[in-house]
Amino acid sequence: MKKVTIQDVAHKAGVSKSTVSQYLNQRFEYMGVETKEKIEIAIKELNYQPNILARSLKQKKTLTVGIIVANILHHYSTQVCRAIEDFFQGHNYHVIICNADDNPEKERKYIEMLRAKQVDGLIIVPTGENRELYKRLVAENYPLVFMDRKVEGININNVILNNRLAVHAAVFHFVEHGHKKIAMITRTPKVSVREERIKGYFEALEHHFLGNDVEFLRTTELENIQHEFARLMELKSPPTALLVGNDLVLMEVLKGVKKGRVAIPKQLSILTFDEVNFAELYDPPISTIAQPAYEMGTKAAELLLDQINGKQMEESRDYLFEGILHIRESIASLK
Structure with a gap:
């Protein structure tokens, strides 16, 4: 035919x-x-x-963008990807989603693969370990936006949560309910988002004159979270409240809660970063700090499209979003 x-x-x-x-x-x-x-x-x-190929050659665009997330299993990552895909679908762009597993080598290969496919721009949740590659992209004026994490010395737009403010709000809520022994458990602070939350944690403790007990901060990889949680609860004077680093850490903590038969919230109050679907269904329902992930993803997409279209950009900066506390029955009052 x-x-x-x-x-x-x-x-x-x-x-x-x-x-x-x-x-x-x-x-x-x-x-x-x-x-x-x-x-x-x-x-x-x-x-x-x-003929998409012919149109791409004429417009000097492939009408395709790439997203590289740290871990697609995060509820936050799936929401962000959905927002970016929705936005670009509305502008007749295709989206390629890659999962780096927080592995710098995988991240590097995905960046190179997407560049080889001539995608018009990238949105990355960076590992932070490919600094020279990031710098090269910036030097080439390649359309690029970072999400969730900053990398020092890389001058681009960052779409991030105000993590320190969110931690301050969480600690304040615990204090309001009479808690003085407040612990935090999170993954090893290899990236800016975890570093900022830890800084916020110690700042908030100091602000409320709660001391600086390093025993109450536990940082490790996911496979060791249950072990560290058990050690935390075995302390001579264990915490009465626990701030959890993210949704994947929460899953391991809740396994530890079950194994150790820890009573929530009678024995331990819990508040976690990231709103998850099961938070309201858990018994008791889990309190969360929700990130406005869809709005953040949409903002990152808008910034990237402006760069692709050659819009004159202001000085690169951080676009900060505020966390939203959803308080449920996992926090008990000691007053």
Whole structure:
């Protein structure tokens, strides 16, 4: 069968090739409703498939962007990816999602692969370990946005949570309920988001004159979280409240709660970063610090598209979002 061309669509719709081209590129400023309808009907009846490769060469764009997340299992990551995909779908872009597993080598390979595919830009939750590669992308003015984490010395737009403020709010809530022995458990602080939360934790303890007991801070990898939680609860004077670093850490903590038969909230009050689907279904329902992940993903997508379109950007900066406390029955009052 003969391949249907843009000329065939123009002939059937009774318009010029340039008018069909304007329709395909969504330039509707001077196009009447009747003309749009004629072209749409012609495309459907002829089953016309635009030559995406040819259009990409003409526009010098592939209309594709890449996302590299640290761990796709995070509820936060899936929400962010959904927001970015929704935004770019609305602008006729395709999205390729890659999962780096917090592995710098995987991250490097994904960046190189996506560049080889000539994606128009990248949104990355960085491992922080590929500094020279990040610097090269910035030097080339390649459209790039970081999410969730900052990398010192890399001058680009960062879309992040105000982590220190969120931790201060969490500790304040514990203190309001009479807690003085407040612990925190999180993954090893290899990236900025964990470092900021730990700083916020010690700042908040100092602000409320609660001392600086390093025994109450536990940092380790996921496979050791249950062990560290058990050690925390075996202290001579164990904590009465626990701030959990993220949703994956929470899963391990709750396994430790079950194994150790720790009574929540009678024995230990819990508040965790990241809103998760089961938080309200757990018994008792878990208090959370929700990140506005969808809004953050949308903002990152907007910033990236502006760069792709060559919009004159202001000085690169941090776009800070505030966490939202969802207080449920996992926090007991000691007053």
